[in-house]
Amino acid sequence: MTGAIRRSRLRAAVSAGLVLLVAAVGVVAAVGFGGGADGGRAQAGGAPPATATVTRQTLADSEPADGELGYGATRTATAKLSGTLTALPATGSTVRRGKALYLVDNEEVVLLYGGLPAYRTLAPGAEGADVAQFEKNLEALGHTGFTVDDEYTGATADAVREWQEDLGLAETGRVEPGRIVYADREVRVESHQADVGDLTQPGQAVLTYTGTNRVVTVELDVDDQRLAKRDAKVSVRLPDGRAVAGTISTVETVVQAGAAGANGQTGDPETKVEVTVAVTDPKALTGLDQASADVTFTVSERRDVLTVPVAALLALAEGGYGVQVVEGDASRVLAVTTGLFADGRVEVTGADLAEGMTVVVPT
Known part of the structure; x- marks a missing residue:
């Protein structure tokens, strides 16, 4: 899903909650709402036809993407x-x-x-990171008598000759x-x-x-690179419907050859972001061959916050937003500050707002 599509979806969600802008302003005027959060006065009348509860929860803004189950990037x-x-x-x-x-x-x-x-x-006198990398391998293979550092010494060459003898190669001491x-x-x-x-x-x-190791690979458009942060947690839905936890292990930018057109000419190359996801429980992938899998990226998350349906937001005449709170047979409007929008709900804070309150959801 591209960034443009996500922004469009978010605008649509907000619009759905604010579509009764003119009516909302009328509601605020009817209850005599003032400039402060506690300026509302109770409004007598019957219970509103549609309501929802102010809920305390973890709100996560997530984006789905198509993935491929396999063994990761091919070299x-x-x-x-x-x-x-x-x-x-x-x-x-x-x-x-x-x-x-x-x-x-x-x-x-x-x-x-x-x-x-x-x-x-590599030979005596060579220095550098590649020397250190090779000497770490030489030591891991059981060869000793040299210091693992970035200098290829005569002692390193002696150990290399032993390694070459084991392999049946000419014992040159050079790699x-x-x-x-x-x-x-x-x-x-x-x-x-x-x-x-x-x-x-x-x-x-x-x-x-x-x-x-079995992993899930996802190709993202460059515009969606913000979704892919190394070590970030994701959710993976497998072909059999099971959901398993995963972690982003690698993020690489790759350039793919353009597809051939009807005229036989190759199109422009495409730049993609290749994301590799390792699942927390590799045994969950047992018996699954190469297949598609759905990966859900969490863009942002707010823990232990008050939320209401987006549609409960009212546009206030003096600016900002409010919610109409139902209290018995009366109601009042409280000013709120909005935070994260996700899954049809929005994070809200307000001086008199509390968990469990009932708010009007205009229809």
Whole structure:
């Protein structure tokens, strides 16, 4: 749902509550309402035909969006070595740190964990964040004798030679960028982009992979980016109707290729906001394959506030809003200040307003 649609819906909700503007001003005049919140005088007469109760509650302004149940964003592993592709893991299988993501010339290209890509050869004298990232992985794989920091020393090279010996590689003490692939965590192989026996060259796609946890992915228009805040709580309605709690784990801006038109020409690329939601109870997703799911984002929330139906608001002649409170066989108008609008109700505060009061809802 775009921001423009939401603003239009909010205007419509407010208009519904204020459509009797002229009549409301007449009501205020009839009861002799003054400038203050306590200026109303009781009005004799029968009970109003339609009423509602002033309720204390948590009011949440929420927006729904369509999501897709799956394994999250798909990434592509591309070759950085020239040779022959000699082995690929099975689709759907899991590859963990230190294991082969694929083999070139029967030598392993190893998966490690980290956010930086392998972009240069690491050797004694190298310094930087990529060195620290690699050394953390080397230590996690059980190799010792060096300090995990941002300096690649001779001690690091010695540990690398031991690692290379374990892999059956040439013991050079240097780490070539084509020999490792970084991912945030263990990966699930989604598809093969090449076949065993194919010749590889730098830049060639070898396979695609995803995370291993079931998640819900939502694509939002850029105008709705305000909905997506990392670590924010959301509600997910599954295909079987169950509602489960979720948390926004990642928010990324992605550029999608434009769709092909009837004339064969490709349209302009589109920028989208890709939101990944992790459910609180992953077991709730057991047995559910890729399918649609509804995600409700909470834009804003007000806890423990007084609310009335939007339609109960009256426009006051001197400006602002009021509500007509019913007290036995009489009624009076109280000035109120409005807050959050959501789900047909509005947050209200006023000097004499209290939970449980009855207010008129014009029809």
